[in-house]
Amino acid sequence: MSSRIEILNDGGYRSDGRRQYELRDITIDLTPQGTADGSASITHGLTQVSVSIFGPREAKQRSQTLHDRAILNVEVNVLPFSTGDRRRRGRSDRRILELAASIKSTFEPVVQTSLYPRSQIDIFVSVLQQDGGLLQACINATTLALASAGVPMFDFVCAVSGGVHSAAPLLDLTTLEENDLPHVTVAVMPRTKKVTLVTLETRLHVDRFADIFRLACDAGQTIHAEMRRAVKERTRTLVAAMGAGPRAGPGEHMDRDVVMDDTIIDY
Amino acid sequence: MISFASFPSSSHDFSDYSTTRHHPDVEDDIAMDFDLEDGDFEDATQKLIVPGEPLTSSHAFMRGHGTYVDGEEVVGSVAGTVERVNKLVSVRAIRTRYNPEVGDLVVGRITEVQPRRWKVDANSRQDAVLMLSSVNLPGGVQRRKLESDELQMRTFFEEGDLLVAEVQAFFADGAMSLHTRSLKYGKLRNGQLVAVPPVLIKRLKSHFLTLPCGVDVILGLNGYIWVSKHVKESQQEGEEGFDAEAVYSNKNDDIDDATRAAISRVCNIIRILAAQFVPLTDAVLLEAYDLVVEQEGDVKDLLHGDAGDALVTALGGRG
Incomplete structure (x- = not known):
């Protein structure tokens, strides 16, 4: 199977026509969903994730409440139609629990939980489509949903995945590429450039790690610009609708196709 | 010189x-x-x-x-x-949970009955507390709370009951304490609850509105809005005739079809305005109701298609 697919062809293109450092198309939707306090859905190419936030609200289990801060409760639901092979995953599936745990540990240092003692913030993640970069999509969608719910955060968290194909680093992998390449997901806080999550499920040569890590941190800044514009636009729309602020005018300066500097390419 | x-x-x-x-x-x-x-x-x-x-x-x-x-x-x-x-x-x-302040009028729902207190969901970051000592009990305003009252707390408020109250104070951890020690406050019946983002409810002179269509609206600052059948001033339970049966009753009065339609219409108008993120005031509600009645549509048609956009545009045009 893997021998048939060319990850990176001679012209420097990947299987879906992207270049090495090209990210997939991102669409962000911040319209409210149901009774959620905040919600967002994001697509990275064909990966689509939707997140609803409830809270901060009274904790369901009294035993779990913390007297000095709020607890984050992350529940991930991978819908059976999200993958090629239709397969129902239960709530207790190991993969899903691990995904939930990494989302939780990513956001615990970022959300200002100490402002809400004895409360609980529920984060419900629904995976609608999967085509690689699941964790990055979940983290990005959760950040946006938390921002739209008005939950105080130190910064956005922008995640992106990267892999290495025979010494050539690639960004934002699809399922095809993820199956064949060692890959790493990095979540970065863009203002301070602090990294809140690095996960590596496959083996990656230690010499390659520094390259791909630095590249992913840079790509996080690009995703941040995109997310920031979406949140600003939404805020401006709501402020305008309330009649209290500036009318919804032309958005922030658009520069859609960010070409990353090919500085790391010579190795 | x-x-x-x-x-x-x-x-x-x-x-x-x-x-x-x-x-x-x-x-x-x-x-x-x-x-x-x-x-x-x-x-x-x-x-x-x-x-x-x-x-x-x-x-x-x-x-x-x-x-x-x-x-x-x-x-x-x-x-x-x-x-x-x-x-x-x-x-x-721009969107967040309700941040309580002392004196705010809130609409809430009982979630739990605990010793000498009720827990109330008021759309805040924690459940609010309604102490037994801060409600009016049958038998006079100044009556002492007895042990027998503690044992029959569920006869006053049960889980799921809706009530209107005022924020009285805060506890050390930021949870709010409510009180219903006024005849304006207490259990709610004869109506319907609508929830909107709390930022849309501005502080008004009065949060108890009476619309001319025979509907009372209580705009809770926490974003919960109670829309109910109009109760005449004279029929409200007076101080001297403080009637426990009436105040803590769980039975709805008879509501005629016209009032039911009016309640649903007001609820739908509130939902539309909230979806368009328009701040709710008495003036806006009155004007929107007039506009909707002029159109003579069915109540449920309000929520269909772009009726909402049309309504908000029409409101903007007049205002």
Whole structure:
């Protein structure tokens, strides 16, 4: 199977026509969903994730409440139609629990939980489509949903995945590429450039790690610009609708196709 | 003979405002204005901020809600508009849970009955507390609370009951304490609850509205709105005839079809306005109701298609 697919062809293109450092198309939707306090859905190419936030609200289990801060409760639901092979995953599936745990540990240092003692913030993640970069999509969608719910955060968290194909680093992998390449997901806080999550499920040569890590941190800044514009636009729309602020005018300066500097390419 | 010796005039110095000396604080304020105006808005107070966006220097200004200090900078932590009072900079989140203040009118739902207190869901970050000592019990306002009252708390409020109350105080951890010690407050019946984002409810002179269509509306500042059949002033339970049966009753009165339709219509109007993020006031509700009645559509048609957009446009045109 893997021998048939060319990850990176001679012209420097990947299987879906992207270049090495090209990210997939991102669409962000911040319209409210149901009774959620905040919600967002994001697509990275064909990966689509939707997140609803409830809270901060009274904790369901009294035993779990913390007297000095709020607890984050992350529940991930991978819908059976999200993958090629239709397969129902239960709530207790190991993969899903691990995904939930990494989302939780990513956001615990970022959300200002100490402002809400004895409360609980529920984060419900629904995976609608999967085509690689699941964790990055979940983290990005959760950040946006938390921002739209008005939950105080130190910064956005922008995640992106990267892999290495025979010494050539690639960004934002699809399922095809993820199956064949060692890959790493990095979540970065863009203002301070602090990294809140690095996960590596496959083996990656230690010499390659520094390259791909630095590249992913840079790509996080690009995703941040995109997310920031979406949140600003939404805020401006709501402020305008309330009649209290500036009318919804032309958005922030658009520069859609960010070409990353090919500085790391010579190795 | 008296002669006047004129002092050398220095008035031209004062005419030049650019040399006017300010108190150092004032000069800082001017610097702040400049700081905030680097955005795309002329009005500095309406600058929009997203989490992690630096606002200003932490030396010259104090951080308020929705911000935090990181080294030299005050940084925003929520998405919203910047507000500044003298040296205090805060960011007001555009969508958030209800932040209670003492004296606010709230509509809530009982979630739990505990010893000598009820827990009330009031759309805040924690459940509110309604103490047994802060409700009016049958048998007079000044009556002492007995042990027998503690044992029959469920006859007053049960889980799931809706009530209107006022924020009385806060506990140390920020949870709010409610009271219903007025004849205006207490259990709710004969109506329907609508929930909207709390930011849409502005503080009004009165949050008890009576619409001419025979509908009472209670605008809770926590975003819960109670729409019910109109009760005549004379029929409201009076002080002397404080009737426990009536105040804590779980039975709805008979509501005729016209009133039911009016209640549903008002609820749908509120839902539409909330979906369009229009702040709710008595004037807006009245005007919207008139517009809807003019159109003579069915109540449920309001929620279909672009009837909502049309309504908001029409409101904007008049206002």
